[in-house]
Amino acid sequence: MRRRLPPLEQIEAFIEAAEAPSFRVAAERCALSPAAFSRRIQAFSSFVGLPMFERRPGGLRLTEAGRRCLSQLKPAYLELRRAAASVVEAPGEAQSVTLSLSHSLAVGWLIPRLDAFRAAHPEIELSIKTQRGAGDMRSGEADLGICYADIDLGGLVSQPLLDVCVTPVAAPAVAAAFQARGGRLETQRLLSVAYPGGLWSWWARETGMDTPLPPAATYDLLHAMYEMPSEGFGVALAATPTVWPHLDSGRLVRLDLPFAATPGGYRLAAPADRRRRSAVGAVWRWLESEADRTRSLTPARIAA
Incomplete structure (x- = not known):
């Protein structure tokens, strides 16, 4: 008899638990209560038949079996997410795009401009994930992102976006x-x-x-x-x-x-397959135009 696969939500919970700093953070990322999240991890361990985590000084750590599971399941899970996200968008339907950027850049630069974005692109539902790194883009949770120059953007399409000056x-x-x-x-x-x-x-x-x-x-x-x-x-x-x-x-x-x-400033980045989506391209071009407006105003404001 062919053995069935574990439910996808259990695999997702296991991968989040393995990579998050704590089970509490992993549960938040899965939009679950801590108790419900723990039940998913227990169910996944029961399915595999081996403990995935062990308690050590400083918190829970992956067991050897857990590390093997992570190395084999994560690439397939991410590829499945990317494939699902690349499904052709239906004409006329609202298109969802997720943008990843730091909390400070979201609050101090992007959010005051969102009304202008909605006016220009009412057909696009733009969601924001506040993360400083590029992990959400690589995991498929974000379609594009704005990252500071010290973030590794290897494997992603990227270009300079915003200059940064300090005083x-x-x-x-x-x-x-x-x-x-x-x-x-x-x-x-x-x-x-x-x-x-x-x-x-x-x-x-x-x-x-x-x-x-x-x-x-x-x-x-x-x-x-x-x-x-x-x-x-x-x-x-x-x-x-x-x-x-x-x-x-x-x-x-x-x-x-x-x-x-500062050297580098902020860069705009996206996985190549996401960058080709029409809605992502529209957000990309809008961010470029807003960055151009910001750049044109900066010299006068610095001199003021």
Whole structure:
């Protein structure tokens, strides 16, 4: 008798559990409660007849059987997802496109432009996944993405999209006190993002600052970092284009210090088969046009 396959939802749960930092995160990715997610993992282990995970110091880890299953199942699972997503779009029907990008770029640059996108492309349902890396594009969960230059985009079609410049910013009261006291950064509590690291040192070298700067307090999310100086806690090294909403609102102001252009900036990327879809191509071209508009306005805003 031919042995049946495990249900696809069990395979999906197992792959997510194997690659997520915790079962809780994996359950969220599958839109399941922790209890329901655990039942799927248990059912998959029962089907295989071997334990897939074992408890070790620091959390659950794959067993040897689990590692074998992952290496054999994941390529087939991803290929099935890609094949399902590449089904020809029916004319006249709403077309769904998923865009992956960092939380900070989504909040600070993309979301304020979504009304314009909907007006230009009412036939496309654009969904957003906030992830800094390219994993969602490779897994088939995102059709295209915007990634910073330090992200590996090997195997994907990509091109430059947005330039990034950085400069110190602070709340208006902190900026006024900073100028009144001689503008010495070494006396300030400096804030930065964790990735890419060492930005304050890089900025100091690029702008010819000779004074050693104290280590910066770092944050995983750029937008979360902006909230700290907005409330008066320190001086942040802000990046365009994500800082513009905070400067436009007056919550943050520049410290009359120079901008420095980072190498690489943001890149637009997609798997080659997804890039050929008409709806994905339309989103790609719209992002290019919005990036061109941003680029045309940046020099005047930097000089202001």
